[in-house]
Amino acid sequence: SQTIHQWPATLVQPVGSPLSLECTVEGTSNPNLYWYRQAAGRGLQLLFYSVGIGQISSEVPQNLSASRPQDRQFILSSKKLLLSDSGFYLCAQNSGRYNEQFFGPGTRLTVL
Amino acid sequence: AQTVTQSQPEMSVQEAETVTLSCTYDTSENNYYLFWYKQPPSRQMILVIRQEAYKQQNATENRFSVNFQKAAKSFSLKISDSQLGDTAMYFCAFMKRGGSQGNLIFGKGTKLSVKP
Numbered sequence: 001s002q003t004i005h006q007w008p009a010t011l012v013q014p015v016g017s018p019l020s021l022e023c024t025v026e027g028t029s030n031p032n033l034y035w036y037r038q039a040a041g042r043g044l045q046l047l048f049y050s051v052g053i054g055q056i057s058s059e060v061p062q063n064l065s066a067s068r069p070q071d072r073q074f075i076l077s078s079k080k081l082l083l084s085d086s087g088f089y090l091c092a093q094n095s096g097r098y099n100e101q102f103f104g105p106g107t108r109l110t111v112l
Numbered sequence: 113a114q115t116v117t118q119s120q121p122e123m124s125v126q127e128a129e130t131v132t133l134s135c136t137y138d139t140s141e142n143n144y145y146l147f148w149y150k151q152p153p154s155r156q157m158i159l160v161i162r163q164e165a166y167k168q169q170n171a172t173e174n175r176f177s178v179n180f181q182k183a184a185k186s187f188s189l190k191i192s193d194s195q196l197g198d199t200a201m202y203f204c205a206f207m208k209r210g211g212s213q214g215n216l217i218f219g220k221g222t223k224l225s226v227k228p
Contacts, residue, residue: 032214038155043203043220059215088155094214098145098164099207101216103157 003027004104006091012110019064019078021107023091026072031093033074034101035066038088050074086111114139116206118219125194126227132179133189133222135204143209146180146187147216152200160202163187165209194226 003026013019025031032051036044046059048066056066063082067075074091088108092101115138125131137146148160163171163180170178175195179188191198204219 034215044157044216044218046215049215090157092157098162099214100145100147100159100162101214102159103149106155106157108155 004091004093004102006089006104006107008107009105010108012112013081014112015083016080019076019081019085019109021076021089021091021109023074023076023104024072025074025091025093025104028093028095030071031095033068034092034094035074035076036090036092038090038106040087044090048076081111083111085109114141114206114208114217116204116217116219118202118204118222120222121220122223122225124225124227125191127194127196129194130190130192131194131224133191133202133204133224135187135189135219137185137187137204137206137217139185139206139208141208145207145209146178147205147207148176148178148187148189149203149205149218150198150200151203151221152197157203161189191224196226196228198224199226200224 005024007022034049035047038044050056050068064078088106090106091104094101117136144165146163150158150160161173161176175192177190201221203221206217
């Protein structure tokens with residue numbers, strides 16, 4: 001089975017402040033990990049994925065970055081938040097025979 | 113590049129009735145998976161059902177079934193005996209089989225409301 005933790009659940013930050021969202025997973029070793037953003041009323045946009053420690057691929061150029069310091073830890077960061085960074089951030093890992101993705105509970109970020 | 117299209121932004125259905133959500137996709141790949149995810153008001157993404165493209169038989173999971181038409185690149189979701197708890201956003205997703213990335217391509221979603 002797979003369990004995904006995301007912290008914090010909700011965050012309100014001023015424009016220009018830094019950001020750190022954490023995702024930790026249980027279960028499968030060496031999983032692929034993913035960060036998605038979901039703007040209000042819209043679908044999911046893949047931001048980053050990682051196939052291993054220290055390996056990060058960016059799908060969308062922006063002021064966000066990701067890091068994977070441990071096998072089961074995936075961090076989303078920003079040095080200076082923009083208003084457009086507001087949204088719902090979901091972490092996911094792949095698992096199972098079909099390599100499908102399972103999602104964490106998400107973090108709701110509001111940038112004011 | 114693959115694309116996934118959900119042409120119904122919103123739908124509603126009466127409790128206990130049946131509803132079908134549409135999804136079409138575009139790909140040049142032959143081996144892939146298709147998924148339906150559900151996102152209730154809690155916003156937790158939940159996997160509802162999966163379909164392997166090389167299997168002709170349509171997948172079913174209790175009240176949820178799909179109509180997979182590979183040639184037409186169509187992948188609709190049928191919900192039978194709708195329940196109030198089925199109220200949610202439903203996302204169709206495509207994933208190429210094989211490779212190390214396992215990236216999902218999502219449609220924009222269909223908001224389903226089940227009315228009592």
